[in-house]
Structure formats: structure tokens, C-alpha cells
Amino acid sequence: MSFDIALSGIQAINKQLETVSNNIANAATYGFKSTRANFASVYAGSQANGVEIASQTQNISQSGSMQTTGRGLDAAINGKGFFVSRDAQGGMTYSRVGIFSTDTKGNLIDSNGHFVQGYGKSTTGALGPMGDIKVATGQIPAVATTEIAFSGNMSADWVKPTAALDPADSSSYNMVKQSLAYDSLGVQHTISQYFVKNDDTHVDVYYAIDKDTPGTTPLSMEFGTDGQLTGPTKGTVTIGAANGAAQVDIAIDYTGTTKFAGEATSTTNRSDGYASGAFVGVELAADGSLVAKYSNDQSQVVGTLTVANFANEGALTAISDTSWTANADSGTALYNVPGTGLAGKLNTGALEGSNVDITSQLVGLMTSQRNYQANSKVLTTENQMMQALMQAL
Numbered sequence: 001m002s003f004d005i006a007l008s009g010i011q012a013i014n015k016q017l018e019t020v021s022n023n024i025a026n027a028a029t030y031g032f033k034s035t036r037a038n039f040a041s042v043y044a045g046s047q048a049n050g051v052e053i054a055s056q057t058q059n060i061s062q063s064g065s066m067q068t069t070g071r072g073l074d075a076a077i078n079g080k081g082f083f084v085s086r087d088a089q090g091g092m093t094y095s096r097v098g099i100f101s102t103d104t105k106g107n108l109i110d111s112n113g114h115f116v117q118g119y120g121k122s123t124t125g126a127l128g129p130m131g132d133i134k135v136a137t138g139q140i141p142a143v144a145t146t147e148i149a150f151s152g153n154m155s156a157d158w159v160k161p162t163a164a165l166d167p168a169d170s171s172s173y174n175m176v177k178q179s180l181a182y183d184s185l186g187v188q189h190t191i192s193q194y195f196v197k198n199d200d201t202h203v204d205v206y207y208a209i210d211k212d213t214p215g216t217t218p219l220s221m222e223f224g225t226d227g228q229l230t231g232p233t234k235g236t237v238t239i240g241a242a243n244g245a246a247q248v249d250i251a252i253d254y255t256g257t258t259k260f261a262g263e264a265t266s267t268t269n270r271s272d273g274y275a276s277g278a279f280v281g282v283e284l285a286a287d288g289s290l291v292a293k294y295s296n297d298q299s300q301v302v303g304t305l306t307v308a309n310f311a312n313e314g315a316l317t318a319i320s321d322t323s324w325t326a327n328a329d330s331g332t333a334l335y336n337v338p339g340t341g342l343a344g345k346l347n348t349g350a351l352e353g354s355n356v357d358i359t360s361q362l363v364g365l366m367t368s369q370r371n372y373q374a375n376s377k378v379l380t381t382e383n384q385m386m387q388a389l390m391q392a393l
Contacts, residue, residue: 006376008050012039013372015053020365022321023356030067031097031322032354033058034361060313060324063096064353072283073100076352079344081307082324084335085114086132092117092333094308094316095323096352102282108133108290108303112323118290118303119337130335133303135292137279140300142186144248145273148179150193151256152266156227158197165194165206165214172196173206175264179252179271183245186275191237191250195264203259207237207252219252223259233257274298284348288338307343308333 016037026032040054066076075098077083082094099111108116120128155174163172175195182188194206194214204218219235233255241247256268277296285291288305310316311331316324326333339345 005050008042008052009374010372010376012037012051012053013368017365017368017372019056020361020368023361024358024365026321027354027356027358027361029321029354030099030351031064031095032356033060033062033096033322034354034356035059058314058318059355060316062355064355066347066350067353068350070349072281072349074098074349074351075100075284075305076347076350077307077338077344078347080313081309081336081338081343082313083110084117084306084308084333085110085112086117087112087114091325092308093319093323093325094333097322098346098351100284102135102137106135106137108135112320116305118288118305120303121301127304127337130306133290133305135279135282135290135302136300139276139278140294140296140298142182142184142276143273144184144246145181145250145271146248148181148191148250148252148271149268150177150179150252150254150266150270151268152177152258153262153264154195154197154203154221154223154257154259155264156259156261158203158264160197160199165196167192167194167208167214174203177266177269179269181239181248181250181271182273182275183239183242183248185243185245187243187245188275189239191252193252205235205254207235209237209239221254221257227258227260229254229257229259284346286338286346286348288346304337305346306335307338308335309342310334 019035019037023034036057037053038055038057039051042050042052077096082096083098085093085095087093093114095110097111100108100116103109110116115132117130118133119130158174161172161174163169166172173194173196177193179191180188181191190210192208196204196206198204198220201223203221205221206214206218208214219232222230224230233253235252237250237252239248275296277294277298280293280295282290282292289301290303290305291299292302293299310326310333312329315327315329317327318324336343
């Protein structure tokens with residue numbers, strides 16, 4: 001009987017040593033959760049018959065330290081939750097490891113090559129259905145300019161020019177400002193705005209496209225005695241159809257423009273529209289948005305990562321050192337976007353380290369070694385007793 005008890009102790013301690021050794025080996029593994037071997041007595045009826053490892057428990061709820069990587073597609077969950085991926089068989093796997101990349105087809109994948117799950121973007125701009133996230137890696141088309149926002153101060157100190165407007169003669173206007181605009185093919189155009197004082201309450205604006213001659217019909221802005229623009233606040237300029245591009249009508253909004261004494265300035269000069277652009281990269285935002293960037297300085301949200309929560313995350317079934325699947329005990333996954341509900345926020349450009357405490361693991365390793373030696377001593381002593389008994393017969 002002593003042989004069986006000591007042997008069961010050695011077998012159980014071997015399994016515990018494997019668990020402790022695995023913890024120590026993965027102390028530097030991103031997203032790894034330490035495991036504890038749980039001992040239990042073995043009985044034959046009411047008689048103790050040894051010991052065994054009855055179960056292994058992972059410390060899933062304790063987070064590891066945040067480790068900065070600076071990589072745009074690395075992310076760590078600051079709080080509860082798991083990243084969600086779909087394996088080749090269509091099953092959902094859950095992990096705390098936020099190492100992402102794109103495959104040759106533009107799909108967002110995790111470090112195991114599984115398809116990362118997230119919410120697509122619907123035509124209304126709201127979150128679409130959950131599924132694989134795909135990044136458009138080609139070109140995005142040009143978008144024509146439809147509006148220019150311009151505001152500033154038209155100096156009350158200006159003197160009305162005496163000569164007719166002539167772009168080559170700077171004395172024929174008080175100020176000129178250029179704004180950029182794009183036609184339907186993404187060709188860039190320069191819209192020049194010539195500001196000319198008309199009288200004490202009016203400033204006329206003449207428009208010229210590229211190197212064309214300014215038009216003869218200006219927008220006459222009127223200012224009140226308080227220096228505020230009273231109207232009209234919008235002008236219109238047209239880029240004619242040419243070289244295959246469609247005609248573009250652009251509204252220029254002067255809301256916020258003033259007429260005070262002092263220097264003439266422009267505080268806003270912003271236009272919409274852009275040229276076509278090629279895909280240059282993708283990165284994650286703190287709210288879980290996956291942002292694709294293009295060579296024309298534009299960016300587009302192509303999806304939002306999903307974070308899963310469980311009623312009993314400690315009961316998840318481990319399929320690797322850093323991945324789990326759901327089961328009846330863990331409960332059904334609750335999906336959400338990062339920072340909403342129970343889902344933790346994201347730390348981008350960072351990864352969650354292992355939660356292994358090396359000091360406690362080394363202490364446990366030494367304890368296991370002593371227990372192993374004690375059970376070995378029992379076997380040795382039992383063997384010596386049996387030998388002495390056999391010699392006495």
C-alpha cells in the first residue's frame with residue numbers, strides 16, 4: 001500500500017512540475033495566464049489510496065503588465081474581455097493577445113492566422129454585422145470638392161484701390177488668398193480669391209481658377225458697424241468640365257469673417273474632396289476602429305474590433321497557452337465594442353504580458369522538488385524493508 005501511495009504522489013508531483021515549468025517557460029509569452037495544479041486525495045472506499053491532480057485552474061481574470069511595442073496593429077485590453085477570432089473550421093476562439101496583421105487578401109488575422117472578428121461599417125455609418133474584417137488594399141477613388149470654408153479678418157484699415165482688378169498689379173486689390181480644390185478625377189486646382197474694398201461696409205471677392213482671369217461679377221460681402229459679416233455668407237465658383245472631368249460647383253462659406261482694424265488675416269482655409277490614393281497601411285485606434293491610411297493623406301474606418309465577455313471566464317476551455325473556447329460552464333459570449341458595457345478599453349501600440357509571478361513559481365518548484373524527494377524516500381525505505389523481510393524468511 002505504501003508503494004502505491006508514494007507512487008501516486010510522484011506521478012501527481014510530476015504533473016505539478018510540468019505545470020510550474022510551463023508557467024516559468026511562458027513568463028515572457030504575451031497574453032499567457034498562469035496555471036495551478038490542484039491536488040486531491042484518492043480513496044478506495046473509506047481507505048486513503050494516494051493523491052492525484054484532480055484539476056488545473058488558470059488565473060484568467062488577473063491581467064498581465066502592459067508592454068509598449070509602438071506597432072500600429074498591436075493592442076491590449078485594459079480591463080475585462082477577449083479578442084475574437086474565427087478558425088478554419090468556423091469556430092470562435094478567444095484570446096488576450098492583440099497581435100494583428102493582414103494576409104495577402106486583406107483579411108485581418110491574429111498571431112495564429114485566424115480571422116479577427118469585428119463590426120463592419122454600414123452604408124449609414126453605424127456599426128454593421130459582426131464578421132471577418134477586410135481591409136481594402138487598393139486605391140480609393142477621388143472625391144470632388146463641393147465646399148470651401150474660409151474665414152478671417154478683412155482689415156478696416158484697407159484703402160480702396162483706384163485701379164481696376166489686375167492680378168499682375170498688387171495695388172489693384174487688398175488681399176489675395178488661394179484655396180485648393182479637386183475635380184471629379186482628382187485633378188488639383190487652385191482657386192484664387194481677390195479681396196477688394198468697395199466702400200466702408202462692403203468688401204468684394206473676385207474668383208479665378210488656376211491661371212484664368214478673375215470673373216467680373218464679385219461676391220459683395222457686407223459688414224455691420226460691429227465688424228461682423230451680415231451677408232451674404234456664401235459665394236460660388238465653378239470648375240468647368242474638361243479632360244474627362246465633370247463640372248464641379250463649389251460653395252465658399254465665409255461664416256465667421258470679420259472686418260476689424262489691424263492686420264488682415266485668414267484663420268480658416270479648408271476644403272473637402274481629395275485626389276485618389278493608394279493604400280499605405282492600417283492601424284488600430286483606441287476605440288477599436290481599424291483605420292486604413294492612403295497616400296493622399298486620407299484615412300477610412302474599415303471596421304471595429306469585437307471584444308467578448310463571459311459570465312464565468314475562468315471556466316473557458318483552453319486550446320493553447322493563450323487561446324480559449326466557450327463552453328456551457330463559461331456561458332455564451334457577450335459581444336461589444338471596446339470600452340462599452342463590460343468590454344475593456346484598448347491600449348494601442350501595446351501588448352499584455354504574462355501574469356506569471358516568477359518568484360512564487362520558483363518557490364512552488366522548490367516545494368515540488370522536496371515533495372518528490374520525500375515520496376522517493378518512502379519508496380526507498382519501503383524497498384529496504386521488503387528486502388530485509390525477504391532476507392529474514
